[in-house]
Amino acid sequence: MTRYATMFLFLAFLAVPVMARAGEADDLQRQIDYLKQTTTDLERQDDQKSVASDIMMMRAWLDNGWTLRSQEKYDEVRIILDRCEAQANMVRQRLTAAKLSAQAAVKEDEVKRARGQLSRTKKALENAKIQKARLEGKV
Amino acid sequence: MKTAVIGRSAMTTVFRASLLCVFAASLLSLGCATPPKPRELDALEKLRANPEMPAARKKAPDLCKKADKAFGAATDKWHSNDLNESVNHALLGQIYYQHALSLADQDKSNARIAEAEDALSATAEEHEKVQKDLDDTNEKIGLLQKNVHKDEEMKALEAQMAADKKANDDKLSQEKLRAETADKVSDAELAVKTAETVNAAKYAPELYKSAAQILAKAQNEMQAGQMQQAQSSAGIAKKTADDAAAAAKPGYSRDSQTEESRKKADGLFAEASRIPGITARRDVRGSLQRIIITVPADTLFTKKQTVLAPGRDSVLNPIADLIKKKDYQDFPVQVVGHTDSKGGAQSALLAMSGARAQSVFNALVTRGVDVRRLMASGQGGAEPIADGRTAAGRASNHRVEIVFLYQ
Numbered sequence: 202m203t204r205y206a207t208m209f210l211f212l213a214f215l216a217v218p219v220m221a222r223a224g225e226a227d228d229l230q231r232q233i234d235y236l237k238q239t240t241t242d243l244e245r246q247d248d249q250k251s252v253a254s255d256i257m258m259m260r261a262w263l264d265n266g267w268t269l270r271s272q273e274k275y276d277e278v279r280i281i282l283d284r285c286e287a288q289a290n291m292v293r294q295r296l297t298a299a300k301l302s303a304q305a306a307v308k309e310d311e312v313k314r315a316r317g318q319l320s321r322t323k324k325a326l327e328n329a330k331i332q333k334a335r336l337e338g339k340v
Numbered sequence: 341m342k343t344a345v346i347g348r349s350a351m352t353t354v355f356r357a358s359l360l361c362v363f364a365a366s367l368l369s370l371g372c373a374t375p376p377k378p379r380e381l382d383a384l385e386k387l388r389a390n391p392e393m394p395a396a397r398k399k400a401p402d403l404c405k406k407a408d409k410a411f412g413a414a415t416d417k418w419h420s421n422d423l424n425e426s427v428n429h430a431l432l433g434q435i436y437y438q439h440a441l442s443l444a445d446q447d448k449s450n451a452r453i454a455e456a457e458d459a460l461s462a463t464a465e466e467h468e469k470v471q472k473d474l475d476d477t478n479e480k481i482g483l484l485q486k487n488v489h490k491d492e493e494m495k496a497l498e499a500q501m502a503a504d505k506k507a508n509d510d511k512l513s514q515e516k517l518r519a520e521t522a523d524k525v526s527d528a529e530l531a532v533k534t535a536e537t538v539n540a541a542k543y544a545p546e547l548y549k550s551a552a553q554i555l556a557k558a559q560n561e562m563q564a565g566q567m568q569q570a571q572s573s574a575g576i577a578k579k580t581a582d583d584a585a586a587a588a589k590p591g592y593s594r595d596s597q598t599e600e601s602r603k604k605a606d607g608l609f610a611e612a613s614r615i616p617g618i619t620a621r622r623d624v625r626g627s628l629q630r631i632i633i634t635v636p637a638d639t640l641f642t643k644k645q646t647v648l649a650p651g652r653d654s655v656l657n658p659i660a661d662l663i664k665k666k667d668y669q670d671f672p673v674q675v676v677g678h679t680d681s682k683g684g685a686q687s688a689l690l691a692m693s694g695a696r697a698q699s700v701f702n703a704l705v706t707r708g709v710d711v712r713r714l715m716a717s718g719q720g721g722a723e724p725i726a727d728g729r730t731a732a733g734r735a736s737n738h739r740v741e742i743v744f745l746y747q
Binding site for chain 1: 349428431432435436438439443445449450452453456457459460463464466467470472473474478479480481484485487488491619
């Protein structure tokens with residue numbers, strides 16, 4: 202009995218690293234898949250194509266990570282995934298910044314139009330005052 | 341000699357050893373030399389020098405700290421010739437810096453948005469004020485235009501009224517002119533008719549014809565609306581007609597008086613013929629017509645008397661009435677006494693006939709005859725009406741004649 206238990210423990214001891222590595226590979230794959238999905242989402246959000254090169258680079262990194270994962274270079278894969286995570290965050294912020302910049306441009310355009318309208322109204326007022334003065338002179 | 345050889349050999353050995361050392365040192369130095377800087381690190385350095393970086397550091401100090409750390413690690417790894425690690429750190433640093441820059445950019449954009457919103461708000465406020473001013477001004481303009489329109493309408497109305505008045509005045513003037521013309525033409529027509537009353541066609545034919553023609557011309561001109569010409573023509577026609585009337589009047593008057601006198605004389609003769617005890621006859625002497633009422637002397641006088649016998653003068657009453665009658669008042673009347681040619685001197689006969697005429701004259705005056713119409717005379721026996729050789733003839737020649745004269 203003791204001998205079987207010892208054998209079991211020995212086999213288990215041998216199996217743990219194998220199982221652990223298999224779990225790590227799966228975990229990395231999930232992360233890669235998640236980040237790929239994130240990339241796709243970011244691409245969809247990037248309607249102005251302002252971060253297209255960053256997303257493309259991220260996708261290339263992920264492909265590289267996938268390759269390295271296949272080669273079981275998990276440490277390098279983790280480095281890449283960390284970088285991709287940071288890249289995704291950065292891209293989100295850049296997208297936000299681009300949208301805010303667009304909003305600002307729209308607002309500034311509105312200001313420009315409003316100022317133009319104001320200028321036209323002022324001109325109209327000026328003309329109206331002239332016309333009024335003329336009519337007062339006539340009456 | 342041997343020592344020299346040994347020395348030379350030792351030197352060669354040292355030399356070779358030196359060369360080997362130099363070669364080894366070279367190889368070592370080559371192996372320990374810093375490799376080329378990875379471009380990722382270069383890019384990271386450029387990113388660090390971004391002018392927006394201070395703002396990024398202020399906004400995201402943690403990120404920048406991480407980036408700085410990555411930059412340091414990348415540099416170290418580069419210096420330690422671990423290029424892969426250097427690149428990894430450099431890329432991570434770039435990401436952090438870009439992240440921080442994005443956050444700063446967001447702040448900047450937010451600030452732009454806020455500024456734009458403020459500007460929009462201020463512009464909208466100002467626009468509202470200006471628009472209000474404009475609306476007020478436009479409203480005033482509307483009122484003023486209304487007033488101007490009213491003023492213009494009033495002016496137009498006044499102009500219309502003035503035009504109407506002028507038209508009416510013109511019409512009145514035309515009517516007046518027409519009326520004046522009609523009056524003048526009527527005057528001319530009246531003048532022509534007046535000329536016709538004096539029979540100007542007979543007594544002044546040329547003038548009358550001319551007047552009639554000019555009058556017709558005036559009438560035509562009036563119908564054609566040529567009032568001035570019509571007035572002028574009517575004036576000429578009137579003057580010509582007046583001239584024609586004036587020219588015709590003497591002849592017409594003469595003829596008409598003669599005619600009238602003849603008619604009156606006819607009446608007088610008829611009435612005289614109806615008086616009993618007398619005879620009436622008509623006679624012409626020169627240009628004068630005469631109606632002679634013969635009263636026999638024995639009707640008025642006794643024998644050779646010159647005074648009217650009492651009771652016999654009643655025969656004079658109807659004669660006096662006849663003389664006084666209005667129709668015959670313009671007839672001069674002669675009372676002429678006649679005798680026969682015998683029975684005395686001519687002068688005596690003249691005296692007797694004159695006295696008898698005077699007696700009748702007085703009797704007529706006594707009966708109301710205007711003395712200015714009467715003229716008494718005696719002719720003696722100069723104008724017998726019967727044969728003086730017979731007594732009846734002589735008796736007839738003794739008479740008093742009441743002679744009415746006319747032309």
